[in-house]
Amino acid sequence: MDKNLIEVSDRIERGERLSEENGIKLLESSDLLSLGRLADFVRRNKAGDEVYFIANKHLYYTNVCVWRCKFCAFSRNLNDSDSYTKTIEDLILEVKNSENGLSELRITGGINPKLSFEFFENLIFSLKSAFPYLHIEAFAPTEIDFIALSSGLSVEDVLIRLKKAGLGSLAAGGAEVFSPRIRREFCPKKTSGKRWLEITKTAHQMGVCSNASLLYGLTETVEERIDHLIEVRNLQDETGGFNSFIPLPFLPENTKLFSFSGSTGFDILKMIAVSRLMLDNFKHIKFLWIYGGLKLGQTALSFGANDLGGTVIEENKGVARSAGAKNFGFTTREELIRTIKRADRIPFERGVLYQARN
Numbered sequence: 001m002d003k004n005l006i007e008v009s010d011r012i013e014r015g016e017r018l019s020e021e022n023g024i025k026l027l028e029s030s031d032l033l034s035l036g037r038l039a040d041f042v043r044r045n046k047a048g049d050e051v052y053f054i055a056n057k058h059l060y061y062t063n064v065c066v067w068r069c070k071f072c073a074f075s076r077n078l079n080d081s082d083s084y085t086k087t088i089e090d091l092i093l094e095v096k097n098s099e100n101g102l103s104e105l106r107i108t109g110g111i112n113p114k115l116s117f118e119f120f121e122n123l124i125f126s127l128k129s130a131f132p133y134l135h136i137e138a139f140a141p142t143e144i145d146f147i148a149l150s151s152g153l154s155v156e157d158v159l160i161r162l163k164k165a166g167l168g169s170l171a172a173g174g175a176e177v178f179s180p181r182i183r184r185e186f187c188p189k190k191t192s193g194k195r196w197l198e199i200t201k202t203a204h205q206m207g208v209c210s211n212a213s214l215l216y217g218l219t220e221t222v223e224e225r226i227d228h229l230i231e232v233r234n235l236q237d238e239t240g241g242f243n244s245f246i247p248l249p250f251l252p253e254n255t256k257l258f259s260f261s262g263s264t265g266f267d268i269l270k271m272i273a274v275s276r277l278m279l280d281n282f283k284h285i286k287f288l289w290i291y292g293g294l295k296l297g298q299t300a301l302s303f304g305a306n307d308l309g310g311t312v313i314e315e316n317k318g319v320a321r322s323a324g325a326k327n328f329g330f331t332t333r334e335e336l337i338r339t340i341k342r343a344d345r346i347p348f349e350r351g352v353l354y355q356a357r358n
């Protein structure tokens with residue numbers, strides 16, 4: 001084992017919380033197999049051998065976005081020929097065409113000033129009325145921030161009304177990396193990391209749970225990645241409202257940052273392992289297979305991950321696909337189950353709150 005990992009490894013075996021300094025040592029190490037072994041040890045003790053997945057569908061209501069983050073390949077200007085804003089009827093039809101066996105709808109979109117609060121409220125209400133058995137996970141904290149600012153309502157009032165309309169939980173997204181330096185450089189118009197955490201805390205206190213994520217592979221430092229994980233861990237200590245953590249590798253294709261090299265399999269597995277080791281108050285660390293493929297996902301199950309994401313019907317116009325993810329589309333339950341079983345783990349089809357599916 002890398003000698004710089006020995007002290008951290010002892011702490012992990014004693015079940016102690018890791019410090020920022022420990023986290024930096026983990027991320028700076030190239031001893032991937034030792035990181036994997038430690039993360040797998042923690043995963044087994046904390047989460048057991050089940051590997052979770054969900055039958056879900058992603059819905060994008062608009063790709064118009066006035067924030068235009070440099071790392072985003074999904075957003076468009078209002079007048080671009082391929083910009084779109086869907087009607088509520090369009091979205092209901094999209095779900096009808098693929099609803100068979102779904103548990104969850106995940107709804108997100110760009111920051112489009114043409115959309116009023118009533119649109120968002122009606123969207124949730126109409127989908128929940130049409131599909132009462134589906135859990136609706138919608139809007140990242142950044143979208144909630146925009147909805148509140150543009151409507152003049154407080155974040156609390158927005159969440160009360162959306163919850164009443166049928167909102168079940170908030171979508172992951174918009175967290176990127178909290179570092180103000182990185183946000184200034186790559187997404188200066190976006191909600192700050194501090195505000196993202198405040199909005200998420202408000203939602204959790206109102207009983208609206210969510211997921212946390214980290215977008216990595218921009219120019220953030222090792223310290224900035226670890227600080228991000230510690231901020232998320234602190235909020236989880238306070239509210240317990242995160243269901244899972246999702247490390248997201250930056251995909252440069254079709255973005256303004258296309259010259260970036262993108263994360264390798266080594267980077268992706270290391271980030272999964274370090275997330276598992278730093279986030280001692282998260283049971284679920286998710287590898288989203290659309291970002292790295294099922295084969296790498298299967299390997300990630302030995303590096304701390306215990307969730308492969310969803311069947312993700314029709315991601316093909318979505319965020320990952322726009323950025324060149326090669327694994328867009330959907331997979332089947334059978335394929336996910338086969339992938340998990342071949343890794344000698346137990347497949348578990350979950351609901352949004354990690355409960356067994358009826």
Ligand code: SF4
Pocket residue numbers: 065066067068069072073074075109110111142187190
């Ligand atoms: S990442 Fe989100 S906020 Fe940023 S440009 Fe893309 S859609 Fe807009």
